Amino acid sequence: MLRTHTCGELRIQHQNEKVTLCGWVQRSRDLGGMTFIDLRDRYGITQLMFNMETHKELCEQARNLGREFVISVTGSVAERSNKNLKMPTGEIEIIVENIEVLNTSLLPPFTIEDNTDGGDEIRMKYRYLDLRRTTVKNNIELRHRMAIETRNYLNTLNFLEIETPFLIKSTPEGARDFVVPSRMNQGEFYALPQSPQTFKQLLMVSGFDRYFQIVRCFRDEDLRADRQPEFTQIDCEMSFVTQEDILQTFEGLALHLFKTVKGVELNKFDRITYADAMKFYGSDKPDLRFGMKFVELKSEGEKNLTAGKNFVVFDNAEYVGGICAQSCSEYTRKQLDELTDFIKKPQIGATGLIWMKYNQDGTLKSSVDKFYAEEDLKQWAAAFDAKPGDLILLIAGDTHKSRKALSELRLEMASRLGFRNPEVFAPLWVLDFPLLEFDAESNRFYAMHHPFTSPKPEDIALLDTNPAAVRANAYDLVINGVEIGGGSIRIHNKELQHKMFQVLGFTEELAQSQFGFLMNAFEFGAPPHGGVAFGFDRWCSLFGGSETIRDFIAFPKNNTGRDVMVDAPSTISEEQLKELNIKLV
Numbered sequence: 001m002l003r004t005h006t007c008g009e010l011r012i013q014h015q016n017e018k019v020t021l022c023g024w025v026q027r028s029r030d031l032g033g034m035t036f037i038d039l040r041d042r043y044g045i046t047q048l049m050f051n052m053e054t055h056k057e058l059c060e061q062a063r064n065l066g067r068e069f070v071i072s073v074t075g076s077v078a079e080r081s082n083k084n085l086k087m088p089t090g091e092i093e094i095i096v097e098n099i100e101v102l103n104t105s106l107l108p109p110f111t112i113e114d115n116t117d118g119g120d121e122i123r124m125k126y127r128y129l130d131l132r133r134t135t136v137k138n139n140i141e142l143r144h145r146m147a148i149e150t151r152n153y154l155n156t157l158n159f160l161e162i163e164t165p166f167l168i169k170s171t172p173e174g175a176r177d178f179v180v181p182s183r184m185n186q187g188e189f190y191a192l193p194q195s196p197q198t199f200k201q202l203l204m205v206s207g208f209d210r211y212f213q214i215v216r217c218f219r220d221e222d223l224r225a226d227r228q229p230e231f232t233q234i235d236c237e238m239s240f241v242t243q244e245d246i247l248q249t250f251e252g253l254a255l256h257l258f259k260t261v262k263g264v265e266l267n268k269f270d271r272i273t274y275a276d277a278m279k280f281y282g283s284d285k286p287d288l289r290f291g292m293k294f295v296e297l298k299s300e301g302e303k304n305l306t307a308g309k310n311f312v313v314f315d316n317a318e319y320v321g322g323i324c325a326q327s328c329s330e331y332t333r334k335q336l337d338e339l340t341d342f343i344k345k346p347q348i349g350a351t352g353l354i355w356m357k358y359n360q361d362g363t364l365k366s367s368v369d370k371f372y373a374e375e376d377l378k379q380w381a382a383a384f385d386a387k388p389g390d391l392i393l394l395i396a397g398d399t400h401k402s403r404k405a406l407s408e409l410r411l412e413m414a415s416r417l418g419f420r421n422p423e424v425f426a427p428l429w430v431l432d433f434p435l436l437e438f439d440a441e442s443n444r445f446y447a448m449h450h451p452f453t454s455p456k457p458e459d460i461a462l463l464d465t466n467p468a469a470v471r472a473n474a475y476d477l478v479i480n481g482v483e484i485g486g487g488s489i490r491i492h493n494k495e496l497q498h499k500m501f502q503v504l505g506f507t508e509e510l511a512q513s514q515f516g517f518l519m520n521a522f523e524f525g526a527p528p529h530g531g532v533a534f535g536f537d538r539w540c541s542l543f544g545g546s547e548t549i550r551d552f553i554a555f556p557k558n559n560t561g562r563d564v565m566v567d568a569p570s571t572i573s574e575e576q577l578k579e580l581n582i583k584l585v
């Protein structure tokens, strides 16, 4: 080894030891008679000390070192006179006796510090330098620990890690595929897998019974902060299990990761049906770190606390519902206007906000006082279980749209009230998703999860009469409003799979040409099976307290899907195109 210790290792107990360290020059300071250098490696920073009086030449050599030069130094460990107890190595420094420059460096385009002066684009271009920064490096270390602990846990439960191919067949369901032209089979294309779904099911047919893989998946979708064209899943499948077995097994994985990686002990996870999640939180991934459950003042077939007062907005609405924001009755006109503007933004799309203040002195005041007397408002307050000092915010209109808007408002209020602490964790399982989703544009049903998801046995008959009402044996794991994973019990019966394709509008031929291999496999003794996949990057970013998965991927793409460091995607040569028999139009 070129070093005896790392830059994060030395403590006061090492005093007087002779050591050799290697690392990058983070910063140097000249204080007349002395020069100090912070030497950095993956493990930390150690202060080097050069004394002008006793080691003039060495000191001058140190003063000529540029930022990010790679050096090796030998010297003895000494107690610092000016200790920095915030740093693990802050009690000591190295009195350097020899420096060797292992490599020089150009001036880095941004400072390699926690608070860097570099913008996003430049840091992406020089990602290898960004990765030297402690914050980014810590994220990559966290990711490693997550992967190791996932393997440890699943290994103890007899799961086998099995690789599945990257060059597979394109299928039109789900997101758009990335495709790869085949040189040996001209005019034909592979697709990169959006997930190993069909392969893991085939592994169950093979009898492997418990499979997992920490695997790259590819989806050609528009990007957002929590999406990358290539991302990683913890992909799992089990045979001879019920939904309950799967929930228990993977709740166990989550608890293990929380404990070993985050040092957090959690209780049993909450569970909620999809229907309730939509009714009470307007979202299939509710953030349950806080309450603010929706209360309906008017809903189809249920009560109506708004009727008979000639307020047309409520009278014409299918739904009137809202949230109660605790201790917000003192909100000013300006703050209420801000909230109104917020929910009227085109991405949220509500038409207006109605408010009611339950003042500290017990009086009630609303933006619809013209229509509703204090007696009516009292009923509203009771429905919300509101207390003096609370503010009720209401939205009216189409049920689905109003709930969605309320969901955004609920999150906005929670942020304002400081209820979204990234170090508090509220995991829950969302159960009983609808099997199908109707798309008005193409006038057909799509599988909400994927076409291999099993309907709940008691709902199978509805496939013929009311497909939209069929619930699936499907579940999502949601933590703090983030969908961390999802899965389902699969269809393992050929007839039911046929039926499913039929409902999805596949002709017999299309189903055969696309999924024939799976349906054929199911003729050879497919066991009952089910599984789940977790968004590994998302889970890492959740643990790291960030919303940007990019920060947890060593070499991510930017938000137009480019790798600006290697400059991809890029054109290919005429020769390559010719070889592939591809003509660009």
Ligand code: ASP
Pocket (backbone or CB within 6 Å): 194, 195, 196, 197, 236, 486, 487, 488, 531, 532, 533
């Ligand atoms: N393959 C599914 C997905 O990527 C997960 C699963 O059903 O296991 O969403």
